[in-house]
Amino acid sequence: MIEAFEPAFMQRALLAGILAVVATSVVGTWVVxxxxxxxxxxxxxxxxxxxxxxxLWGFSPIGGALVAAAVMGGMVTLVSSRTTVxxxxxxxxxxxxxxxxxxVIVSKARSFATEVTSLLFGxxxxxxxxxxxxxxxxxxxxxxxGVVLYRPFLALTFNSLKAQSLGMQPKxxxxxxxxxxxxxxxxxxxxxxxxxxxxxxxxxPATASLVTxxxxxxxxxxxxxxxxxxxAGLLISFYAGTAGGATMAGLSVAQFFVVLxxxxxxxxxxxxxxxxxxx
Numbered sequence: 001m002i003e004a005f006e007p008a009f010m011q012r013a014l015l016a017g018i019l020a021v022v023a024t025s026v027v028g029t030w031v032v033x034x035x036x037x038x039x040x041x042x043x044x045x046x047x048x049x050x051x052x053x054x055x056l057w058g059f060s061p062i063g064g065a066l067v068a069a070a071v072m073g074g075m076v077t078l079v080s081s082r083t084t085v086x087x088x089x090x091x092x093x094x095x096x097x098x099x100x101x102x103x104v105i106v107s108k109a110r111s112f113a114t115e116v117t118s119l120l121f122g123x124x125x126x127x128x129x130x131x132x133x134x135x136x137x138x139x140x141x142x143x144x145x146g147v148v149l150y151r152p153f154l155a156l157t158f159n160s161l162k163a164q165s166l167g168m169q170p171k172x173x174x175x176x177x178x179x180x181x182x183x184x185x186x187x188x189x190x191x192x193x194x195x196x197x198x199x200x201x202x203x204x205p206a207t208a209s210l211v212t213x214x215x216x217x218x219x220x221x222x223x224x225x226x227x228x229x230x231x232a233g234l235l236i237s238f239y240a241g242t243a244g245g246a247t248m249a250g251l252s253v254a255q256f257f258v259v260l261x262x263x264x265x266x267x268x269x270x271x272x273x274x275x276x277x278x279x
Contacts, residue, residue: 021200047069141180152176
């Protein structure tokens with residue numbers, strides 16, 4: 001393990017992966033608890049046009065992602081409120097539309113195949129110091145706002161009507177959560193790509209929710225599970241030559257089913273006469 005992380009590029013990859021896990025764990029916990037997985041996945045694809053334009057024109061990916069996220073969020077609201085189409089249908093349409101637009105924009109680059117591969121699947125072993133600095137800024141913003149907006153997010157998650165009666169303005173809280181989601185994606189796309197960031201966004205928080213029910217502990221445990229996936233993924237990538245981002249994302253999903261199997265076995269063993277415990 002020590003030899004694998006001796007090269008500078010592996011150290012940068014490890015730091016980038018950990019930063020991605022921290023950002024996605026904070027936001028991903030709320031995504032899992034609120035049942036917004038589909039919206040989170042769609043937004044991960046929806047920011048592609050903004051990131052693509054920013055990367056090609058030399059602007060900040062954070063700004064591009066936030067603009068694209070705002071456009072997609074506004075379009076989802078418009079479709080669901082002004083038409084008879086259900087919200088999930090609007091999300092699905094924009095999911096494909098924004099992904100297509102992003103690929104079209106990237107296709108204007110001279111190195112089309114390289115740019116598309118990096119944008120969609122990431123290249124954690126090619127992360128630069130500049131990329132890490134961007135991640136640090138995005139992750140710091142996510143952490144600070146996550147702490148400041150904890151109570152509004154908590155109220156929004158469990159009782160939006162109660163939150164409104166308390167003057168917490170759930171619509172603004174939801175918008176703020178979408179902004180944090182976009183930032184967490186920006187903090188992760190260099191490492192795992194926009195297509196695979198969903199694995200880190202949902203996998204570790206979902207796994208953590210199997211072992212604890214307190215929200216702060218879910219976030220901390222999610223960081224732990226995500227970090228294990230990052231370290232193991234990088235080791236496998238280094239020695240087996242697999243794609244780093246895909247390996248990390250795949251392991252973060254595999255952890256959920258491993259922990260689920262363990263909890264089910266423990267539950268069955270604790271049940272009297274081998275009968276399953278009541279839900």
